Amino acid sequence: MSLYLGEEKQPSQQSLRALDYLNFFLANVQAGVGPFLATYLMASHHWNPADIGVAMSVMGIATLLAQTPCGALVDFVKEKRRLIVIAATAMGLSCTAITLFPNSFINIAQGINGVAAAIFPPAIAAITLGMVGQKWLAVRTGRNMVFNHAGKVAAAALTGIAGHFWGHEWFFYLVAISGGAGIVATLLIRKDDIDYLQARAVAPIKTPDKVIASSIRALLTDRHILVFAAIVTLFHFANAAMLPLAGQLVTQSDKTFASLGMAACVIAAQMVMIPVAALSGKSANSWGRKRLFLIGLTALTIRGLLYTLSDNPFFIVFVQFFDGIGQGIFGVVSVLVVADLTQGTGRYNLVLGGIGTAKSIGAALSNLVAGYIVHAWGFNTGFLVLSSIAASGFVVYYWFLPETKSFSDCPSPS
Template sequence: MVTRLASGRQSLLALDWLNVFLADIQGGVGPFLVVYLTSSLHWNPAEVGLVMTISGLAGVIAQTPAGALIDRVRQKRSLIVMAAVLIAISSIATIAIPTFSVIAAAQSLTAIAGAFFGPTIAAISLGLVGRQGMDRRIGRNQTLSSAGNVVAALLAGLIGHFVGQAGIFCFIALMSLAVIFCALKIRKHDIDYRLSRGGDDSDRQVHVSKVTNMWSDRRLLIFAICAVLFHFANAAMLPLVGEMLAHHKGGSPALFMSACIITAQLVMVPLGILVGQRASRSQRKPIFLLAFLALPIRGVLYTLSDNSFFLVSVQLLDGIGAGIFGVMQLLVIADLTKGTGHFNLAQGAIGAAVGIGASLSNYLAGYVAKEAGYNASFLSMAAIAASALAFFWFFMPETKSTSHAESSQSELSTLGE
């Protein structure tokens, strides 16, 4: 194992940079679409919510097949490359032909591409470091992704302010090329195919169980419901803030949206490392509860003031909630699919559940905002968040096994740093 990990240092470094640049084309500038549609194209909240719903549903449909494909194929890097190409094409189409149908189609392609990124990165990570190094590696991935989000949001805000909203989408296309380069720098022979699809460190081959056996695990179904509720409450909050900022007189909506993203991501940069380290030594559920607790508080706080600086400051809670959820979700799925050979399929299925929650969130929030105002929409999301907290607290069991050997953990974590 030491020899295999030592030979993978170049691949781990490439994985580091892949997480940084991938944030540029996925999480870092995505919310600027709402600002672009609202301030540049003058769409109303219902239209914005509808296009977000359409693209969200496309992502939902793609998630589970994407996970199954990632489990089956060895060409993990090629999946990243193809998805990045789709992102670049969609970004250019969004500004070249800014009609509802084209933007809906382009954003749907973006969502389909996005269905491959998360599970593939997690699969590559597991294939490179094994289960003993997974906690810290996922935390490191989250930290690097958050750092990439900070840079991307800052650059996107400056581009939107000084060049124009359309320039942001050209930036996304350019960063897609960097993602392709980093993906190809990961050496395919360093990725343990057996581990990357959910095998165990001690197995010499993958023992693939039936999919029906995997879903007979009650814990996985409960976690899927938790994921739906969390993202049902969470997904629409930042787009709603973006719409409010776009309607403010004075200032720059792009810069304020950039500040919202940067505020959350700056919290997530150290949080990813801290959560990864803590998760390697303690149980999952107490850490995860903090993410669910932050969400309803955030929803209520948004209703207290429409001051731009106040709205930006509330994003600190987004950094806590999303930062913890991003790390812990993958670790819980890895716990529940150990030895099944369906790690990526489960990721895709949970991703589909998340997509359902996010799509419903954007549609409901847009409708409520149009009919009753933004405060009513935020309170609706806060109520759903409170329900998610209660459900997770009472029904979700602990998933971490205490039987894992830890003899090589320090060696693996050192390699991942």
């Protein structure tokens, strides 16, 4: 039975299931090796926190530069599946190359991974909107994130076990393997199930030979879009460095627990993200986007404060439950806010790419600044600074951005 009853044109069940699998397998590809890179560099090559922060920032900076152009590219290209195939292939090859040239190639590989990572979010969001439409976007985005987080749980477990027993190089091999599976899932989505015009949120009046889209200048001067971009920057400035720092804290206290400790941190967060993402998708229309996002920012603030209380590995893993709340909400609600703000503009993926740029700015600053703060003043100071940034994001959202659900005609599913 179809998951999307009532639509004039329903996507096939094959395509819907393939979209599930795509989100599952790309979960281990989108962030490259992510926080496991910090563990790899510290445990295998004895890098210090400042140098690790620089290496991790390279991917963030590359994504920052590529995200908005990639969003525009996703709007322009009809064959969006091909973009995912190219990006997954590039990331798989670069991660494999890191194991062959561990010191000289890391920054180059991180740059390649950053550009590839800029493709995935707008491409998946566009395929989703093109398949199910605005009406079912909240529910389907929640489902996407459920499979994404489930994939991260499976990937973290496999990565932790493989890294512990077979070596840290397996962090990178598993990214390549997951990328290959993601390519297969992408090709199983039927091209005809994706409405090109719907996928870029054009106005309801469609002409066969022309796409009517808002000017880029109008979007760049939209106050609500700019405020939301600032909020996203603050969220990821606070969030991005927390897990890598937690991993370094675990590694510092017990190096034999490095791979399994980082895996436990990731799994704990992802296990919470699964139900939180599902709940966010189902309640975003009834509760509103703003209330959910403020809960996420509150969880992020509390998480940073809790890290300062103990360096016990089991306590650090417990604190990761708050990561699950914050990121579980962000992954769903941020996409919906962009859809609200761009409905009818024909620039959905461009703005989503722009918001991705804001996210990348925050993440790059987070890893870079936090790395140097920890190196100079210690872990507790770093976590306190990140927590205060999350609190400032709460203040900005509460006072300067209204509820955006009212901008959309999207009804709550019955």
